[in-house]
Each structure stands twice: as C-alpha cells, then as structure tokens.
Amino acid sequence: LDKHGIKDVAAGTQFDKTLPYVSRWEKVDDYTVRVHTSEPAPTLWDALGREPLVAKAWTIKHGVDALNERPVGTGAWKLVEWRRKTSMVLERNDVYWGGAPAVKRLRLQVIPEASARLAALRAGQVSLVDAVPPMDAAVLAREPNLKIVSGPQKLNCRLYLNGRLKNQFDSGGKDGLYGDTRTRLALAHAVNREAIIKKIFQGYALANTSPVSTVSYGYAAQEPYAYDPKHARTLLTEAGWKDTGRGWERNGEPLVLNLHYAAKHYGQAFDETTAALAEMLKDIGVQVTLKAMDFGTVLQMTQKGTLPYNGGFTACRTSNNLDADDFLRDWTAFTLINWTPYSPELMATYTSQRRELDPAKRLRLLADLQRQVRDWAPVVPLYQEVKVYAHSARVTGFTPLTELHMDFRGVAVRK
CATH class of the missing domain: 3.10.105.10 (Dipeptide-binding Protein; Domain 3)
Known part of the structure; x- marks a missing residue:
C-alpha cells in the first residue's frame, strides 16, 4: 500500500528491511489487502503482525517524533498522562474489542535502581516490580505479603x-x-x-x-x-x-x-x-x-x-x-x-x-x-x-509473558 502511507513518512517504518520479499501491496476493498511477494514467504504473517497501524494523515502532518510523543492506538488502554523517563498513566478502554481490563486505572513508574524498586514494593507504594535481581528473589519469596513469579x-x-x-x-x-x-x-x-x-x-x-x-x-x-x-x-x-x-x-x-x-x-x-x-x-x-x-x-x-x-x-x-x-x-x-x-x-x-x-x-x-x-x-x-517479577500478594491474574512485555488486562488487586 505504498500510496496509502507505508512509504510516506521518512523513518516511519522498516517495512523494506523487515519484509524485503514484499513486491507489491494491493487494496482489494476497504477491509482487504492482497500482499504480493517475490518468493514464498512462510514468515510473512508474523512480520505483518508486529507492525503497528497508525493514522496516516495525522502522522504525515505531525511526523514520527510527534507520534512517539502522542501515540494513538486501538488497544485495551488509553494513555492519559506521560512524563518522560518518570511515569505513565493508563485508563481502561471500556469499548476495547477484546474485553475491557479488570482495573480502571494503571500507573507505570520508572524506578531505575533495583533496591529502590524493592523498597517501594515493600512499602506498598507499588504493587508489582520487574527485573528483580536473582540474589533478592529468594529473600522476597519468604515474605508473606509478597509473591515471586518468573518465566523464560x-x-x-x-x-x-x-x-x-x-x-x-x-x-x-x-x-x-x-x-x-x-x-x-x-x-x-x-x-x-x-x-x-x-x-x-x-x-x-x-x-x-x-x-x-x-x-x-x-x-x-x-x-x-x-x-x-x-x-x-x-x-x-x-x-x-x-x-x-x-x-x-x-x-x-x-x-x-x-x-x-x-x-x-x-x-x-x-x-x-x-x-x-x-x-x-x-x-x-x-x-x-x-x-x-x-x-x-x-x-x-x-x-x-x-x-x-x-x-x-x-x-x-x-x-x-x-x-x-x-x-x-x-x-x-x-x-x-x-x-x-x-x-x-x-x-x-x-x-x-x-x-x-x-x-x-x-x-x-x-x-x-x-x-x-x-x-x-x-x-x-x-x-x-x-525474567523475575515480585508483586503484592493482593495482586491476582498476573502471568509473565515470553516477549519482554507485560499484559495487565486480566490483573486485579484485592482489597
């Protein structure tokens, strides 16, 4: 879909590098795209699935940097506040097609030092932390108010x-x-x-x-x-x-x-x-x-x-x-x-x-x-x-993913 935006924004995507075997994009109708390749491409679907779709006109007008500052998506959460390198606040998208998340509001706090993260968890200032140092995991596991979970x-x-x-x-x-x-x-x-x-x-x-x-x-x-x-x-x-x-x-x-x-x-x-x-x-x-x-x-x-x-x-x-x-x-x-x-x-x-x-x-x-x-x-x-995570024993529904992401859609906190 070259004429529909894939190559309209400089540095906007890496389709040419990610999908070098794609020779042509064809619009069939408003909901269908036919992808033509220069050779058999068994990994095409994986590659397509990892590229985000963004509003073409807005991105062309404001540029990629602006898109990074004010992201627009169709996911389970709405970004309502972002302080660079400090924090991010998300609110539940009640009309999300995959079902609304369990909690209404989610705050993500940047705490670079592991010791400070663990102190915040113990003090109840946060409910979950990631990247727990392995040497600390065994100690945290013995604390009744906390739980350790991990996954490859x-x-x-x-x-x-x-x-x-x-x-x-x-x-x-x-x-x-x-x-x-x-x-x-x-x-x-x-x-x-x-x-x-x-x-x-x-x-x-x-x-x-x-x-x-x-x-x-x-x-x-x-x-x-x-x-x-x-x-x-x-x-x-x-x-x-x-x-x-x-x-x-x-x-x-x-x-x-x-x-x-x-x-x-x-x-x-x-x-x-x-x-x-x-x-x-x-x-x-x-x-x-x-x-x-x-x-x-x-x-x-x-x-x-x-x-x-x-x-x-x-x-x-x-x-x-x-x-x-x-x-x-x-x-x-x-x-x-x-x-x-x-x-x-x-x-x-x-x-x-x-x-x-x-x-x-x-x-x-x-x-x-x-x-x-x-x-x-x-x-x-x-x-x-x-990856090792630690969270309050009141947190339910958190499962580590294999993809370096965290999915909070099914996570809740008991009172």
Whole structure:
C-alpha cells in the first residue's frame, strides 16, 4: 500500500528491511489487502503482525517524533498522562474489542535502581516490580505479603566476536581476530555456564546452545558446549596459536579481547556475568580488557562498524516475533550484531528454510541450520534470561509473558 502511507513518512517504518520479499501491496476493498511477494514467504504473517497501524494523515502532518510523543492506538488502554523517563498513566478502554481490563486505572513508574524498586514494593507504594535481581528473589519469596513469579524470555545473551574481514568494518585495518571457528569454539568451551546460572542467577536463567530462544517456533535443542578449559587450549593450538606462558600468540599477534558491554542496561546480573566471563577467558590465557560503556555508545560502535579488530561485546538479543528465522537471520547481512557472516553454504541453508512453505520440511531445515550454527559458533552463548517479577500478594491474574512485555488486562488487586 505504498500510496496509502507505508512509504510516506521518512523513518516511519522498516517495512523494506523487515519484509524485503514484499513486491507489491494491493487494496482489494476497504477491509482487504492482497500482499504480493517475490518468493514464498512462510514468515510473512508474523512480520505483518508486529507492525503497528497508525493514522496516516495525522502522522504525515505531525511526523514520527510527534507520534512517539502522542501515540494513538486501538488497544485495551488509553494513555492519559506521560512524563518522560518518570511515569505513565493508563485508563481502561471500556469499548476495547477484546474485553475491557479488570482495573480502571494503571500507573507505570520508572524506578531505575533495583533496591529502590524493592523498597517501594515493600512499602506498598507499588504493587508489582520487574527485573528483580536473582540474589533478592529468594529473600522476597519468604515474605508473606509478597509473591515471586518468573518465566523464560525470548532473550539470548551472548558474547559477539569480531570475525569480519578487514574490508567489512571500519577500524583496525586488519581482519577480525576471531575469524577462525576453532578460536571461537575455544572461548565457548572456556565458559562455565552451570556456575554462572547457579551462583550469579540463582537458577533464574537457562543454558541454551541454540542461537534460537527456547520459546520460539522452530527451536531445536543443541548439544551444549561442555565447560572444558583443557579442550579450549587444544582448540587454540589447532587454530595456530602458541602458548608463550604469558598468553597466546599467532604470527606475532597476541590473543587479546577488548570486551565492551553496556553497563547497567540489561539488568538481572548481566554486568556480573560479563565480569565473570572475562575471568574465565583469562583462565585459558586470553588477554581480556573490560570496557564498560553506556548503551548508546555500544550501539553507535556496532552500527558504524568501529569495533576493534581484536574486539567483542556482550549483549542480549531479543526477537521481533517468535519464529526461529528472526534469530537465524542475524548473520545474513552486515548489521550491528553480524560480526561473523554466514558462509555461502550456511546462507544457502538459511535461504531454503525462509522459502519453505511445508511446515514439517521447514522445521527440519531450521533444526539443521541450528546444528550447523552451533558447530560454526559465530557467537559464544552465555544464558537465556528468565525474567523475575515480585508483586503484592493482593495482586491476582498476573502471568509473565515470553516477549519482554507485560499484559495487565486480566490483573486485579484485592482489597
């Protein structure tokens, strides 16, 4: 529907990127659109469902920034007050087509510090908090007036390594130091995920070797990377690295990792995990330097392609939908998270599953691609997040979702 607004507003949507196989939109009548594609597209419906519909004339007149300031939708809640980075007040939409929410008014308060959130909950100033630090969850669970609930998220946290060729990024003038699969596999076998999940997350995380989250359609469990420092050193030797007693070298180049991360951004023990990861890699002889940054700086570095040739970064990858394709497309184009591009063979497998309309055949292709990606190790998987919430015992009807959202339509508070 190009003439009906899809391309009328600059930066208004990312349809061209999200749906590159859509060749034409055709209006059939006031309630029907026919979508034409250049190839079979089994993920089309998932992609269409995640794009919001907004008022065309208002958006063209006022622009995207104004739309972000004064959103208009058709959901279960009406936005009645918004104070940037402070709070938001929603009121029930009594004519919502899916049924009106249980409560009339909902206030969302921004409280960045976990300790302050928990203090507000205990004082009765708020009824529910998210991103509860795992170390606090067990303590809160023993308090009779509170309840702890949790659920797995579609959030895979990983170590990304620079494996690009020198003409594929803008810094260093050298090929990425981590272009050899054996080097990346060595780092994967140096990580003690069981200890991270037990000691740092208190069990509120999952070890997931697949590049796809466990809650996504098409997920196929993969053989874990065993914690095996001895095998990690063997892999480094096979990759041509020599143990000097002070670290590893290859052709005069030391095995260095400048490890960047967005401090205090992802919550739930991400920073602590990154620090633990650095120590585990040092244990096998990798020279690691931690570089804490704000999220915007990490984003700018990865978007502009200025990650050092001997650099990497930890980050958590979510998904725009719940289809495995959305994770597996990470290594198809030079985006901010693609630092180890698909080989032609892997790209062919990816393309095959993206075009396969038979569900059973496509699931087999997805499983095969996940196995190949596991063996190729473009990233070092760390954990999949299990989100922890705490709420007053008076709160009823709250269930964690897998999509990093919260659904309050059925939530009520007993008097």
